[in-house]
Amino acid sequence: MTFRSNRALKVPTPARVEGAGAISVRVDRGTVTDVKLEIYEPPRSFEAFLSGRAHTDPPDITASICGICPVAYQISACSAVEDACGVGVGEPTIDLRRLLSCGEWIASHALHIYLMHAPDFLGYDGVIGFARDHPDLVERGLSLKKVGNALVELISGPTMQPTKVHIGGFARAPSGTQLRALAGGSLRRALDDAVATAEWVAGFDFPTFVHGHELLALVHPGQYPIEAGVPHTSSGLAFPAAAFPEHLPEDPTTANVLLTGDRTYITGPAARYALNADRLSPLATEMAATAALPSTYRNPYRSIAIRAVEMVYAVEEALRLIEAYEPQVPSSIEVPPRAGTGTGVAEAPRGTLFQQYTLTPDGTIASARILPPTAQNQAGIEDDVHRLVQDRLDLEDRALAHECERAIRNYDPCISCAPHVLALKVVRS
């Protein structure tokens, strides 16, 4: 998805028609009876488009689903197809995918923290006012984002050229010299910036709010989950990734995704942290302690602090992986097609991403199922908005819309209207 609504083009003709981006609230005699978010479009058309295509196509095509987390799509697509074909890639490829994902986490978290979320806590309508008063802080955010992007480009290649991320590995392994030059320069400095970010964000004034949703994240032995893992929930449920369609069914009337038993759950930094805090690095753990995270991860407003902690971790992890990096020859293995179904998962910056493909014997995709994090968080976000609106019915619509947008931004949804443009429709009767 693009950041369409983030741009206002002024042309002599009437203003552009914006895409989705609305909150509908129904209030009956002082009680909120319904909240609908029209913020997100599930990637059904991509699923349909993938059917009939070759098993080598998903990494390229699914990368276009989200402009901010293409890597998570590419990597989970690769894992799913490799699983279907019964091929396991080696550790060097897994490490390189993890390194690539670290770049995406750094860039995505920096963008969300500095350009989208922080202005909410500092009393600004958006990044423009914030940048006017604190250009140095915005520069720090942009510089972190740039390092993340540079890491992604070194490994996957520029987007005007075909991506180097392939089923079975990489079209070409990145140069160790280039990666080490990044690690010795801007990536090393990014660690200081990430630590400063975590300390800065820890001092924000967080609204009091506690949700009761279950939490879902991947859990991976010995590592904070990024490019792989097994789905776990806060109530102790664990299931193989391949079983996600049964455990995370879609409600036929609302299209919301719930845990079996109609339980609302959320995925993303808070869930990852809750289920994996003991797998963070010592420095990231220290930052989590600074932000007093251990007891507060059920307050969605605190997600910005968890993102900052994860950004510290992603920079450290990238430095560690680069230090150990040796280019592999060959840089990928053959993945001969066969009939079967395979599943891939990844922790995108905004939560767990599932992909499942069924292949025919010649590798043609018979069906595709993609479950992005925002589809899973939709019910939880609606519930938060419902409670929030109920407590603020005295506010006029504009102020209420701002509060709703803020509640939605807590979850860093992969939508075009993540910034500041939602239309609020309140029907009061």
Added chain:
Amino acid sequence: MSSDAHCPGDVVVIGIGNPFRRDDGVGVAVAARLSAQRLPGVRFAVSDGEAAGLIELWEGARLAVVIDALCTEPSTPGRIHRRSVGDARDTDFGEAVELARILGRLPRRLVLFAVEAKDMGFGPGLTPAVAAAAGRVAAEIANQVAIAA
């Protein structure tokens, strides 16, 4: 968001949009068409339109040309709008321009081409009027870039 070269380059051409959303891909199509011509001293990039990414791409450029799709109502699919943000004094390219201005990161000259779209639904490929406009925009940009060079 990305550029196709790491050399600083005086001129950058940035196509904004998603090639899987029909006419939304017009900016990317124009950038790809021009990129194939290998114009010397010109960088080409695609972007999802996110402000920080755009700033990163055009920072330090003598000339930045941005191509995007535009929805209007009523619309004339394929109609081309050209806006110039000269010397950082004009203010009509939304958040990215405003943010870049505050941070002193506008290119010396910024030109925006917006093409009115017909279909922003899912799928690859441009509608005929927009595809024709893409050709005209590409030709005009090639001229501009030649003059700038």
